[in-house]
Amino acid sequence: MEKGKKPFMNEKEIIDGCLRGSPVSSRAMVDAYGNLVMAVALNVVGNRQDAEDVCQETFLQVFRHLARYDRSRSFKTWLLTIVYRRSLDMIRKKRRFSEFSVRARFEPAVAERGGNPHPADPKPLPSALLGRLSPRERTALCLWANEGYTARDISEVLACSASTARVYLFTARRKIKTLLENDHGLLQNG
Amino acid sequence: MAFCKMVDVIYAALPIRPLRAFLIRSHMESCSRCQARLLSRAEAGKLFVASDQIGNTEGLWQRISVRTGSGTPVPEAPPTPAGAGWRWAAAVGTAAVVAVTGFWLLREVEKPGFGPGFVGAADRFQIDYVNVGGAPAQTFVYQPQGTDTVFVWATKNP
Numbered sequence: 507m508e509k510g511k512k513p514f515m516n517e518k519e520i521i522d523g524c525l526r527g528s529p530v531s532s533r534a535m536v537d538a539y540g541n542l543v544m545a546v547a548l549n550v551v552g553n554r555q556d557a558e559d560v561c562q563e564t565f566l567q568v569f570r571h572l573a574r575y576d577r578s579r580s581f582k583t584w585l586l587t588i589v590y591r592r593s594l595d596m597i598r599k600k601r602r603f604s605e606f607s608v609r610a611r612f613e614p615a616v617a618e619r620g621g622n623p624h625p626a627d628p629k630p631l632p633s634a635l636l637g638r639l640s641p642r643e644r645t646a647l648c649l650w651a652n653e654g655y656t657a658r659d660i661s662e663v664l665a666c667s668a669s670t671a672r673v674y675l676f677t678a679r680r681k682i683k684t685l686l687e688n689d690h691g692l693l694q695n696g
Numbered sequence: 697m698a699f700c701k702m703v704d705v706i707y708a709a710l711p712i713r714p715l716r717a718f719l720i721r722s723h724m725e726s727c728s729r730c731q732a733r734l735l736s737r738a739e740a741g742k743l744f745v746a747s748d749q750i751g752n753t754e755g756l757w758q759r760i761s762v763r764t765g766s767g768t769p770v771p772e773a774p775p776t777p778a779g780a781g782w783r784w785a786a787a788v789g790t791a792a793v794v795a796v797t798g799f800w801l802l803r804e805v806e807k808p809g810f811g812p813g814f815v816g817a818a819d820r821f822q823i824d825y826v827n828v829g830g831a832p833a834q835t836f837v838y839q840p841q842g843t844d845t846v847f848v849w850a851t852k853n854p
Contacts, residue, residue, distance in 0.1 A: 540753030651740035669717030679735040
């Protein structure tokens with residue numbers, strides 16, 4: 507449960523309620539975890555509109571597949587795994603659309619045949635520095651910084667080994683530190 | 697200090713994840729000098745949006761409830777596992793390379809003369825000169841196709 511909220515139900519009750527299809531429990535789940543999901547999505551995808559879509563898809567996914575959740579494991583980690591995958595899907599989708607819009611700008615006929623003529627609207631990440639990291643590194647750093655996750659916890663979310671998660675985290679920490687030292691103005695501008 | 701530099705050099709030179717993880721675990725995580733060159737948790741925290749900065753989730757719930765409470769079933773759209781596309785592309789690419797290489801090798805093996813003796817005996821055979829009756833002779837080297845036999849025919853120059 508998040509700090510600062512007044513939970514009417516505990517995690518077990520929420521999950522049991524959602525499994526029974528109770529809208530009250532679904533609402534309680536969104537209230538309890540909405541901010542967490544939104545923050546992680548925003549930190550990974552980099553803009554609010556996409557993060558909201560990721561959030562929505564994540565909760566729909568959770569409600570649909572809650573029966574598959576293994577209760578011996580952390581619900582929060584399971585939820586964050588879904589957020590991460592949905593965020594990656596969103597990044598891939600945006601990248602494909604971005605490539606299409608670049609093509610469409612040079613080949614108007616492509617857009618006229620039914621494509622969306624508006625170019626992709628990349629908005630800045632919470633900090634421009636984070637754009638220098640890969641989505642995996644960004645997620646690892648975000649979970650470590652915001653949620654206090656260890657390399658092992660991060661590895662569960664990223665679906666990789668703890669060693670790999672450790673390398674992602676270390677690389678991210680070193681990259682950003684180097685960038686901050688070399689180009690201090692970037693943080694202020696970002 | 698010198699050890700830290702050496703670890704750094706190995707880390708940078710060998711991009712092997714298990715090795716890197718070992719270096720991190722065995723040295724970098726416990727070395728204060730190496731730690732000083734990494735972003736701290738507090739510094740990293742300033743870069744990210746925290747969950748308590750998000751605000752109200754009312755709008756989010758409304759959007760979700762429209763899709764869950766409308767009576768229409770939520771369409772199935774399982775998320776793609778991370779890197780699945782690349783894994784498939786790599787697998788298909790590898791299979792194609794193996795198939796093409798195998799096909800080419802089979803074709804080469806089935807050709808007559810494949811193997812170490814492929815270079816014709818006549819190509820390896822060398823005659824500097826042939827004398828017949830004390831005078832240089834006219835010489836012909838002949839190798840029947842598909843055999844290692846070489847015939848040398850020498851005739852007296854007319």
